[in-house]
Amino acid sequence: MNKIELLAPAGTMEKMKMALLYGADAVYLAGKVFGLRAYGGNFTKEEMKEAVEYAHGMGKKVYVTVNIIPRNEDLEGLDEYLKYLEKIHVDAALISDLGVFSLAREVAPGLPIHVSTQASSANWRTVKAWKDMGASRVVLAREVSVAEMADIRKKVDIELEVFGHGAMCISWSGRCLLSNFFTHGRRQSNRGECIQACRFKYSVMEESRPGQYWPLEEDEHGTYIFNSKDLCMIDHIPELIEGGASSLKIEGRMKSVYYVAAVVAAYRKAIDTYYAERGAYKVRSEWREELEKVSHRPYTTAFAFQNPDHTAQEYVKSQPEQPYDFVGLILSNDTDKKEAKVQQRNHFKVGETLEYLTPKGDVGLFTVGQLINKEGEKVDRAPHPLEELMMKTEETFPAYTILRRRAKNG
Numbered sequence: 001m002n003k004i005e006l007l008a009p010a011g012t013m014e015k016m017k018m019a020l021l022y023g024a025d026a027v028y029l030a031g032k033v034f035g036l037r038a039y040g041g042n043f044t045k046e047e048m049k050e051a052v053e054y055a056h057g058m059g060k061k062v063y064v065t066v067n068i069i070p071r072n073e074d075l076e077g078l079d080e081y082l083k084y085l086e087k088i089h090v091d092a093a094l095i096s097d098l099g100v101f102s103l104a105r106e107v108a109p110g111l112p113i114h115v116s117t118q119a120s121s122a123n124w125r126t127v128k129a130w131k132d133m134g135a136s137r138v139v140l141a142r143e144v145s146v147a148e149m150a151d152i153r154k155k156v157d158i159e160l161e162v163f164g165h166g167a168m169c170i171s172w173s174g175r176c177l178l179s180n181f182f183t184h185g186r187r188q189s190n191r192g193e194c195i196q197a198c199r200f201k202y203s204v205m206e207e208s209r210p211g212q213y214w215p216l217e218e219d220e221h222g223t224y225i226f227n228s229k230d231l232c233m234i235d236h237i238p239e240l241i242e243g244g245a246s247s248l249k250i251e252g253r254m255k256s257v258y259y260v261a262a263v264v265a266a267y268r269k270a271i272d273t274y275y276a277e278r279g280a281y282k283v284r285s286e287w288r289e290e291l292e293k294v295s296h297r298p299y300t301t302a303f304a305f306q307n308p309d310h311t312a313q314e315y316v317k318s319q320p321e322q323p324y325d326f327v328g329l330i331l332s333n334d335t336d337k338k339e340a341k342v343q344q345r346n347h348f349k350v351g352e353t354l355e356y357l358t359p360k361g362d363v364g365l366f367t368v369g370q371l372i373n374k375e376g377e378k379v380d381r382a383p384h385p386l387e388e389l390m391m392k393t394e395e396t397f398p399a400y401t402i403l404r405r406r407a408k409n410g
Contacts (some may be wrong), residue, residue, distance in 0.1 A: 002250055004241050005270055007161065008264050011253040012041070015260050016051055016062075021359045021400050022261040023268030027051075027194065028094060030253070034066045034074070034081060046240055048142065049088045052072075061091040067116035069097055079107045086111040092136065095119075105134055112136045122148075124155040131158045139247075142168065143303045146236075146243045147306065153244025155380070160244055165263055165291075166251025168228040168302055193324035232299035234291055235283050237270045239304075258326035259294045265361035266290040288302075290363070293324045293404070327354060328403035331388065335396055339369075342382075342391045349381035357402040366395045 008024035010016035016027050029051060039124045043051060048064065055062045064085055068074060076163050078100065085093055086108035095101050096118035105115055114137040115121060122141040125242030130138050137159035144162075153160055174288045194233060231251070233240060240248060248271070250263055266287045291299075327346040334340070335402055348354060352368045371379050381390055 002246070003275060004245055004271060005161075006264065006267055007247045007249045008260060009132070009166075009250060009253040009255065010051070010062075010260075011255070012257075013043070013047055013051065015253075015257050018257050018400065019264050020055060020058055020060050022264040023359070024060070024250075024264050025293045026063060026091070026247070027055065028063040028065060028249075028253075030065045031081070034068055034070075034078065043082060047385050048085075048090070052088050052090055056089070063092045063094055063114060064090050065094040065116070066100060067094050067096040067118050070100065070119065074098070075099075075103075079103060082108040082111060086167065089158055094139070101133065101135075114139060114159075117163070118142055124152040127152050127158060127160075128156045132154055133267045139163075139249070142231075145306070146239050146304050149245065150243040159246035161247040161249055161321060162240060162245045163231060163251055164233040164240065164248040165267065166231055166255075167297075168231050168300075228297075228302075229300040230297045231302050232288075232291060232296075233301060233304060234266060234270055234287050236304065237267075237274050237283075237300065238281060241271075241274060255295070256326065258324075258402060258404065261359075262290060262294045265357065265359070269361045286363075290357075290361075295322045322407055324355075325407050326402060326404050328382070330356075330397040330399060330401040330403065332399055333397045338394060339392050340395075340397050342389055343383060344382040344387045344389065347381065347383045348403070348405070350379075352405070354403045355404050356397065357404065358398050359400050360398070364395075366393060369393050 005025045006023060007026045007028060008019035010019055010027040010029040016026070016029060019027050029048070031048055032042050032044060048062075066078075066082070066085075082093065082104050091102060091112065092114045093108075094114045094116045094138045096116035101113060101115075104111055113135050115135045117139040119126075119130070119138075120141045121127050121130065121138050122144050127138045127140075135158070136276060139161040140152070142163055144152075149160060149162060233248070236249075248267065250260075250267065252259060252263070269284070270287050273284070325346050327348045328342045328344055331341040331343055348368060350368050350371055353365055354368060355363065355365055357363055371382060371392075372390040373379050374388060379389070
């Protein structure tokens, strides 16, 4: 049995490197065009080449999203873009549109293709059709259950990728028209310009009473609109693997560096533990606890085991909780001098107790020791964004260890 791939989002170069350092087997990212996260940072051509070389140097993979649903004017330059992805040895392009798929096969025959979830592949006939056309992997529609995935895998010999963690769209596999409607066509989700309209707060106005707004409230019958809980499958790794998933995908190209690293670390531990223990495998409470420390809405398993009802929606607030603050990143450690170089990401001070998270997923508490700025001056706090300081410590921190603390509202 091939080990399931842990696939992480990479909205920027820093997020990509942290995802790989914290245990991802592969990352997915987008160029400045043709992807579905127009505001996610994204990569220039030169940065994509650098990303591929960095990942391949670690024995890991890079997939590039080319998954917009294009209009005629969006096709200009697409052929050269696909050729470039093939030239720099991208491990696969994520494609949702049949015309883009056909063009990729024509102009970049050596570029592997993964069919995006935007293609809404929800049955084995569709998956087989994509395979017959040359796809090497299909990202199943988010509405597919674990049982349905297992049935598809029995009927079609192809890699299946599934979402395992992250935000959910209120639309069929992300094909949403709300952004288009609210912006009069200026922002289109299917072209990478989502305005997160499903997270807005809504009221009702009766047409004969202009200016009188009534809140949308719940009763025992429903009004379950828009605001989905976040997907979390950390408790169900065996079901995903034994159901035939080849890759577990974490959503979040627009999430923070801290989010990506912490979520990847938790799923890395869960997956590795499954393969190490097999029949003796047990879910560890600390994995779920780790996922409670990142920005998130309440969790759900969504469509994995049944069609979700009103309990899969979040009614209290639309914005995710931010229980911990990312305050620093360890850049290097000198055990002889008992000091570490730390890059400030949020203010912290001498004597403060912080929590650390290492790239191996180890967690612990420590007290901030003496701080020395780049001028060699002793300081009692680190107030400046991205300032690099030397910190006295008895701890031995691996490079890229994250420092965090519980948020005041966490």
